[in-house]
Amino acid sequence: MTPVPRAGLSREAVVGLALGVVDDGGTGGFADLTLARVAARAGVATPSLYKHVGSLAELRREVSVRAVGELAGATSRATVGLSGPDAVRAMAHAWRGYARVHPGRYAAAQTGPDPDDPAHAAHRDAAAESVAVAVATLRGFDLPEECVVDAVRAVRSAVHGFVTLELGGGFRAPQDVDRSFDALVDMLVAGIAALARREPG
Amino acid sequence: MTPVPRAGLSREAVVGLALGVVDDGGTGGFADLTLARVAARAGVATPSLYKHVGSLAELRREVSVRAVGELAGATSRATVGLSGPDAVRAMAHAWRGYARVHPGRYAAAQTGPDPDDPAHAAHRDAAAESVAVAVATLRGFDLPEECVVDAVRAVRSAVHGFVTLELGGGFRAPQDVDRSFDALVDMLVAGIAALARREPG
DNA sequence: CCAATAAGCTACGCCTATTAGCCAAAAAGT
DNA sequence: ACTTTTTGGCTAATAGGCGTAGCTTATTGG
Numbered sequence: 001m002t003p004v005p006r007a008g009l010s011r012e013a014v015v016g017l018a019l020g021v022v023d024d025g026g027t028g029g030f031a032d033l034t035l036a037r038v039a040a041r042a043g044v045a046t047p048s049l050y051k052h053v054g055s056l057a058e059l060r061r062e063v064s065v066r067a068v069g070e071l072a073g074a075t076s077r078a079t080v081g082l083s084g085p086d087a088v089r090a091m092a093h094a095w096r097g098y099a100r101v102h103p104g105r106y107a108a109a110q111t112g113p114d115p116d117d118p119a120h121a122a123h124r125d126a127a128a129e130s131v132a133v134a135v136a137t138l139r140g141f142d143l144p145e146e147c148v149v150d151a152v153r154a155v156r157s158a159v160h161g162f163v164t165l166e167l168g169g170g171f172r173a174p175q176d177v178d179r180s181f182d183a184l185v186d187m188l189v190a191g192i193a194a195l196a197r198r199e200p201g
Numbered sequence: 202m203t204p205v206p207r208a209g210l211s212r213e214a215v216v217g218l219a220l221g222v223v224d225d226g227g228t229g230g231f232a233d234l235t236l237a238r239v240a241a242r243a244g245v246a247t248p249s250l251y252k253h254v255g256s257l258a259e260l261r262r263e264v265s266v267r268a269v270g271e272l273a274g275a276t277s278r279a280t281v282g283l284s285g286p287d288a289v290r291a292m293a294h295a296w297r298g299y300a301r302v303h304p305g306r307y308a309a310a311q312t313g314p315d316p317d318d319p320a321h322a323a324h325r326d327a328a329a330e331s332v333a334v335a336v337a338t339l340r341g342f343d344l345p346e347e348c349v350v351d352a353v354r355a356v357r358s359a360v361h362g363f364v365t366l367e368l369g370g371g372f373r374a375p376q377d378v379d380r381s382f383d384a385l386v387d388m389l390v391a392g393i394a395a396l397a398r399r400e401p402g
Numbered sequence: 403c404c405a406a407t408a409a410g411c412t413a414c415g416c417c418t419a420t421t422a423g424c425c426a427a428a429a430a431g432t
Numbered sequence: 433a434c435t436t437t438t439t440g441g442c443t444a445a446t447a448g449g450c451g452t453a454g455c456t457t458a459t460t461g462g
Contacts, residue, residue: 006427006440035419044441047420051440056419112370149376150384153363156371157385161362162354169313170357175350183351183396184358190395191388207409207458237449245410248451252409257450 007044011052015062017041022063022104027167029104033060060111061123067102067109068126074098076133083140085189091137092159092185099163106163131156141196151192158188208245212253216263218242223264223305228368230305234261261312262324268303268310269327275299277334284341286390292338293360293386300364307364332357342397352393359389 021037022029035056039046053059078094079087099106113123134152143151162184164170171177222238223230236257240247254260279295280288300307314324335353344352363385365371372378 009440034417036417045443046418047422047443048441050420110365110369115370115373146376147384149374150381153366153372153378153381154359154385154388157362157366158355158359159362160366161358161360164311164365165354165358165361168311169316171354172316173350175347177354180351180354183348184355187355187388187392187395191392194388194391195384210409235449236451246412247449248412248453249410251451 007042007048009042009044009048009052014038014042014049014052015059015066018059018063019066019105022108023102025104027103027107030060030063030108033063035059058119060108061120063105064108064111065123065126067105068123068130070102070105071095071098071109072126072130072133075130075137079133079137083137085193087137087140088155088189088192089185091133092155092181092188095159096163096166096181099167103167106167110164138192141192143192143196147195147198151195154191155188158184208243208249210243210245210249210253215239215243215250215253216260216267219260219264220267220306223309224303226305228304228308231261231264231309234264236260259320261309262321264306265309265312266323266327268306269324269331271303271306272296272299272310273327273331273334276331276338280334280338284338286394288338288341289356289390289393290386292335293356293382293389296360297364297367297382300368304368307368311365339393342393344393344397348396348399352396355392356389359385 017038018033020041021033025032033056035046035049038059039049042049049059053062074097075091075094078090082090111123113120113127115124131152134155135148137155138148138151141151162181166177171180218239219234221242222234226233234257236247236250239260240250243250250260254263275298276292276295279291283291312324314321314328316325332353335356336349338356339349339352342352363382367378372381
């Protein structure tokens with residue numbers, strides 16, 4: 001009957017539009033990601049998206065994988081050629097920088113993959129890559145093998161916690177937040193060094 | 202027509218049932234909190250809840266305030282009579298302990314209040330109390346006035362980040378998570394002490 | 403005993419996601 | 433070039449969520 005021009009969508013295009021929704025929604029962009037919103041951007045009826053994406057959950061997972069990959073890439077790029085304290089500092093700042101520039105995507109990156117579901121394989125890989133960057137950063141500290149995991153967990157915890165609280169408006173005091181972040185990173189670097197000195201073998 | 206017995210609800214009762222939903226839902230209990238679920242627990246039709254609660258958003262906020270208050274209470278109780286490193290350690294462990302016992306409520310506690318909305322006053326108060334506990338914990342470190350906020354932010358960031366990642370399944374390696382937490386707390390204590398030593402005045 | 407209030411209910415409107423089935427447009431095959 | 437198949441739109445319809453309106457009954461207070 002009525003001619004229906006093609007919108008030229010594809011899985012890639014849909015994910016891209018979803019990323020746009022996430023970006024425009026600020027910190028809550030990922031939580032507010034909806035098929036209806038994506039369809040509106042595409043100029044298409046909501047059910048049409050199912051030709052390119054299995055479900056909202058699948059689209060969200062795809063967005064998460066992208067976000068985790070980007071975060072891993074940003075920290076990785078920031079630390080090439082560095083080691084020891086310099087590497088940790090660079091990683092921490094790159095991490096926080098990514099979160100501040102892309103708060104919606106950072107929130108998306110916090111969805112953990114299901115360890116068992118085979119559909120989450122890409123997500124697991126991306127997460128593993130992100131952790132691998134952190135591990136690589138700690139080379140140069142001469143950490144005893146069994147302490148590396150403690151150090152990685154400490155760095156991830158501290159930086160992620162800081163960024164989360166900052167984006168969530170948790171730091172209401174007037175003091176400079178950058179300064180506090182530097183202090184935190186200093187603590188981490190000193191703490192890792194101390195961890196290396198302890199239990200010397 | 203048909204006799205409609207009273208369910209004996211009240212605002213208190215509704216909030217209590219909501220807390221039950223949150224508790225039973227694990228980490229995602231707060232995200233999955235829904236008026237329909239609460240109504241089902243109350244044995245009541247969903248719209249009936251509006252006689253006791255203004256909206257889902259209001260109910261969620263109420264739950265958040267409770268959770269923040271409980272967390273502040275738990276950390277406060279754990280640190281009475283302690284100071285310095287002992288206080289920080291006790292607070293960190295009480296914090297993590299609360300989150301592990303009440304993962305749903307802990308997630309609820311992460312919703313930040315709107316600084317302007319007068320309806321969020323109770324939420325702001327609860328959050329302020331929680332921060333006050335952390336500040337009190339740092340007495341005994343002789344921190345220069347302008348460094349206290351850095352130390353508070355560092356402690357909150359590190360502990361919150363660790364707990365968040367732990368609950369979210371972010372620590373997949375087989376190594377003991379308790380040990381990693383102890384290492385993190387050691388770093389914090391040492392870092393705060395170093396902060397006190399720096400810029401001596 | 404009666405009136406006022408409080409606490410249920412059903413019916414509805416609007417927004418999601420998702421499925422089913424139709425139809426035209428593009429692509430592939432002959 | 434024509435035909436066939438696949439693809440990517442569509443509308444219609446189901447199910448479940450929040451929230452509003454208006455009715456009815458239980459409870460309470462005079």
